[in-house]
Amino acid sequence: MAVCVAVIGKDNSPLYIGGVGNDTSTDNELSRQWLVHTALDALEERLATTNSNNTATNTNTSRTDLRDLYLGLLYSTDTHKIYGYVTNTRIKLVLVTSSTSPSGSNIRDAEVRTALRRLHALYADAICNPFHLPGEQITSQKFDKQVKNIMLNNV
């Protein structure tokens, strides 16, 4: 389903970046990192607008918007689509799908949403580890394995 998943900290530094898929000259781990990195721009833009909306109108709709952590499609390129999700503690989750692969091109918004929610749960589990220092990179192998499972959509 996804080719890359990233967990990005409050200060916009990467906490975890995991990718699957074959590395070619144009599509490799590094290129996906650029995608995730630039996605932060769109993500922050999205956050800023929801915030300003929130202050402007205190309606119920905007509140529900705020509660929805899933930000939807951040942007897309010829080959990839990048989706965003932000936790209440401003941990950003980014999921990259490849629109060239059959499974990635046909992906539905709801699937991405559930995948990111699951990722959020996994992240929460991972940082619950008492030996994990908040703000440090996530090195848990279990987390990595589970995230890879999400990406391959065979959970």
Added chain:
Amino acid sequence: MKGVDSCSPINREGMTNKPIVTCAGDWNLFCTLEAPLVAAIPQDSCEWRRSYGRATKAVYLEASFIKYDKDRVKPEVNLLKRPIFHIYWTDCVDIEYYKTTLREDVESWLKQLEKAGITDWMIVLVETYDIRKTNKLLPRTTVLDKIKGDFGVKQTEDRFISVINPIKSEARSAESWRGLVAKLRHFILVSYNKALIKFEEYMREQREKRNDPEWDFCIYFILQEQLAFVYEMLGLYEEALVQYDELDALFSQFVLNSNVTESPKWLDTFKQPVTSWHAVRLTTLVPEHSRELIIKKKASLLDFRSYLFQRQSAMLLLTCKPWEIASRCLSTVHNTLMELQVLGASAVEGAAACWAQLACAETLRACERLAAKNNNMEMMCTTTQAPLLHNAKDKLHELGKLCGLLPGSPDLTSEQLHLVVMLSAGMGDSEPNNHKPTPTDRLKEALCSKTSFQQYYLELAELAMGTYKHIGRLRFARLIGRDLAAFYSELGETGKAVVFLMDALRSYEEQGWKDLAAQTRLELVAAAKKMNDMDRYTKLSATIASTQELEILVRNFYFEEMTKTIREHLSQSPDTVLSELNECFKIVSATLLPSDRGVYITDNKVQCRLIVESNMPKEIHCKASISVESCKDDKSEKRTPSKSHKTDLCVSSVSTQSSPRKQVVDTTECQEVSLVDSVRLDDLKPKNPLLSPLQITSQLHYKEDKTLQKATVECNNPKMTLKRSDSIKYRKPSVTVRSNYQHCFCNESFIMKPGVNDLVLEYKANDCGTFKLGQISLLVEGKLEFLSNVLLSAKVGFDVVTQGVNVYLNKVEPKKDLVAGLEHAMELVVTSGSSHIKDNATILLKTSSGLVMRLADDVTPMSRELSICISACEPFETKRVPLILFASLHPKKEKSVEHTVWLTCPWWEAVMEVPLHFSPPLLASWRLLTSNTRKFIHVTVKSTVAHLVQFLLTEPKLENDSNDTVSNLNPKHAGDMIVASDGTTASFMWELLKDPLVKGGPMKVTFSVHYKPLDSEEPPRLFTCPFDVQDYTTLFVIRTKLEPSKGSDFCRASQVCCLQLSVQRVNETEYTSLMYEVLADQTMWVVTGRTAGVITMESSSTDPQTMTLDVMPLVAGYLPLPTVRLSKYIAANTKDPKKDISAHPRLEPFSPGQVYHAGKAKQVHVLPSIPKEYHEAITN
């Protein structure tokens, strides 16, 4: 005639899909009315009530009229071609004519309609306003009434309208005309609604069949598009857009599904080779050519997508949402490219890129066009424009790569030339009569030559980057910056490339994207190599070699590159290349090793232990140093004057016996500046607030009936926990300014291993003061220097003190006091401290008067000045010069003697003062003793020296200045007396031999005795003590006698006795008026009656005067007699107030010795009082 023009509205562009209204009956009549009618219908809005609960909309209608054709009445599926409404026009006024001809005609018309199931019709009777007619009564029945009567049923009554011909009498017709138009609008809409519902049902049916093999998307597309056209005509652009979006989604889904399942047959249409990639034209016009292609099933995927996007854009343009077009453009382009791939439609390589580039550029152009009209829109647009520019730039780059137009690529091959021609042809011709070049023109131009390509590419890239920056998408801007850098680098303008790369690198480092930073460094290092910037190349090589994210082979390569460039290029240059330490090494900790002496002393080594982690993949040869900075606080400034008169011995601190304490205070103050002697850099980081424990308690809340209401977990200090902490801003330490390494800790040469290294650096402290560690420098291979300022904030520091030459004058036996009148051994102690003392240094000692000295091993006489030579001295050596001091005794009774020794040393300008405190060896005190008229002098000698000292006293002597002789009452052969400071005293007694009856004048007496310490062999020294004796002659003698009261034989307790007091003058005196007082012990005696009295002694007589007082002993036993005090009584002198200030009488005491109390030590035996029985027995 327009109305007759039955050619399909499709063939006309624009808003042509007007509802078709057929006109039957009198066609010529209608023709006269058509123009005003067509004009009148869209003049006002009409409320459109729609079925299925859809929102009511106000719409503006238009209509086109055609002649009724009975063959075409049959309802068509085609929404656009089918007539919506039918009108029968007539201007018949003659009932007869109606009955004969018209009625039949209408009947047949209605029958035809009925047959076709049409209920939407209207019959209009056009009347000519007749002025004569109005004057008459209305005819009983008009033609209209007749028609109504013939055809009307209840539901259709309002479908018969009469209207006054506006052409013939405009003024009168207005009202009826308005009614006609309003009715017409209403009926058309009602009819439309019906038609739409039917159409939608049909459409739905068609859509349901979409999985049939025979189903064709193109047909369906055209079908549903009709609905969009209708909505567009009605001005409901959003609804129209929805139709297109549905079609879009449907198509996309088919294409996506074709990837996984068998694709339907119709999809093959879109698999045909793409031959044209015209730019999309964003106008509101319907691109008929494309539509034709779709209808004819000859449209390629690009054609179809272009058409669909243009239609969608048209709707958005009409609703004035250009930004929406921009954002849709990208997804359309992405989808289309993906679909091209999925469908596998063959096309010339680059055709898709061409199309995408043009689509983006055209969208941008359209946005600009709209934005130019409206400022608000411009703002909305810019956010969406940037990604478009980005994509356009990327696609252009792709084309450039294909066509060999990129800088640095070899000359065009014939294939590439061919490709350019192909692509240009596929783009089609540009729009005619355009002043500005269209995107198509520009793209064609760009593909023609390298320079124009370069110009266009740079323009797009810079614009994209600028726009990204403007909307705050800095990361995107940097990404483009990287692309630009690569482009410039190929162009050969590496300098420009480096600027972009550095910018990107900084941002990646700031936010901890290490992989990206590493990648950017690799690009930078290549650029540096190209620029032949060896400094930068070396630095970057070092950093890359230390980057753990990179593969070890890459790191090793750049490590070798680094060492190679240092060897080959940098070794000649005089300066070192400065770099940031943190990128290659990590300072773990710095610790100052404590010195052996506790403090760091000048000219000695201070050692610092530095733990460094090296990220280099291999061992390197290093020199490490840490600059030493002096703490510039007030204290050090205070010290500067003392530094200014520094001698060649580098001595600065003044040290006397009291000064060391002062120095200690100084240094402790310096330490209060909070210098630490060790630092672990990990400890310096701010504590992670997330790691501090939360103060959380669990609480159970109970209801009133003691059942549990809720259990909560509460945080006691939420403010602490929820406090917002500013996200740590990355601040790049501005290093590469090399500190002054004139004073530094240094380790000249060592091999830095990968991983943790433990080094010891040394510093020879030359000056004293407070210093702290400054910049750390690691010099690699002699030329590449890494600098770090991490220690600056840590305040690791140390104090260096000079232990200058100290000179002390010490007692040899420090516990013993200095005693005047004895020789004392002392020593002059010179400690060299941290400095050398040259030979022939002489210390001059001067003493205050009364104090003399000599060298202990010299027998020269003692003097008040002494100069002592100090032999040459190594640092931290101590020289002692023994001295003998003697303080002469002054014949004063002072408890102590203060002396001072002034030391003049060559290394200090000021003279040092040593105060010395001597105590006298002996103290003598004397008393005058009297026995009637004989006088004795009693001298007691004691020692008050604090430590035990014993003196042997010989030859006591008492001399006086008067003629009276003194008789020595001391034992002659009793041996020498010993006085010791433990309290042993010696007493001597002399009697003053003088005529008792002659009054002696004041007398100066000197007591002298020789003393010598018991344990010493010195010759005895003389101790003298002068004193004055005066008023010593006995003047009066007092005698007291106690007698029992009369009739008693004994003195008994509680019985009044008689105290006889006699005062006798024994020598001449001027004092005649005396006062006596009986001072009785109140526990023993009670004086009844007066206790004092004034008596006057006759100066001529020496007879005693006697007084009797009544006293009563209180207790029995041997009681001392009450004492009597005799004082001079000076009566109040009233006569001469000048002579005597006091108007009252006063008393003056006599000196001791002038009054002799003879009965002083007498006791009287008092018997106990007589028992009562006995007393009674006697009386009886």
